[in-house]
Amino acid sequence: MxxxxxxxxxxxxxxxxxxxxxxxxxxxxxxxxxxxxxxxxxxxxxxxxxxxxxxxxxxxxxxxxxxxxxxxxLQMRAYDDASGIQLGALICLADAAERQQWLLLGPDGAGLKLEHLGLEIMLITAQAPLGQQLLGRGPDDEVQAGAAAWRIVTVE
Incomplete structure (x- = not known):
């Protein structure tokens, strides 16, 4: 993307x-x-x-x-395994039922939803609890959002 x-x-x-x-x-x-x-x-x-x-x-x-x-x-950079998820990362999460959720980690504008290539992408910030969990993580790591556990599928 x-x-x-x-x-x-x-x-x-x-x-x-x-x-x-x-x-x-x-x-x-x-x-x-x-x-x-x-x-x-x-x-x-x-x-x-x-x-x-x-x-x-x-x-x-x-x-x-x-x-x-x-x-x-914001400098949009490609994902780097060494630093993990950083601002500007486009993240795909999946829950236990394999439902996917796309997130764009940004400096501000939390809650804004974008439509791109038929996908809904929600903006979150590093200040949000989920954003804090995502920082530094990578594919196959798990994060908690409320009562649900989400697996990081891909990061761009």
Missing amino acids: DKLLLQQQVCQRLEADLAMLLAAADLARQAATHEESKAENKYDTRGLEASYLAAGQSRRAEDIRRALAAWRA
């Missing part, structure tokens, strides 16, 4: 999320400062709520900017 293509897909998804969030934050900011948002009495909190929303969206936009910068800076 082409990990550089996967990296580009992650960046494109993050860029799209960022653009959407910035537009939403701008609308919330406009709503917070619009004259119709001025409180008519002490119970009227429309303007205050819109300003809280805008602030939250701006913080989330910063998180996405950091994730995007981390993904752009």
Whole structure:
């Protein structure tokens, strides 16, 4: 599989999320400062709520900017037996029933799902419990995810 293509897909998804969030934050900011948002009495909190929303969206936009910068800076390397699984690794796990799960270990963006060659690939980070277990491991090693044991089938 082409990990550089996967990296580009992650960046494109993050860029799209960022653009959407910035537009939403701008609308919330406009709503917070619009004259119709001025409180008519002490119970009227429309303007205050819109300003809280805008602030939250701006913080989330910063998180996405950091994730995007981390993904752009990530050097996608081929798997090396000597160092084991590292950031940028594409990992196939199998459970006892031989159901497979594909993971891309990245610097940020956990939970994002990609579709590539008919496979669903989920992003995880090294900070996640499963990500911590995977670091340094290799094919045929086992990891625990919840109550289930998973075998590392392949690493790219």
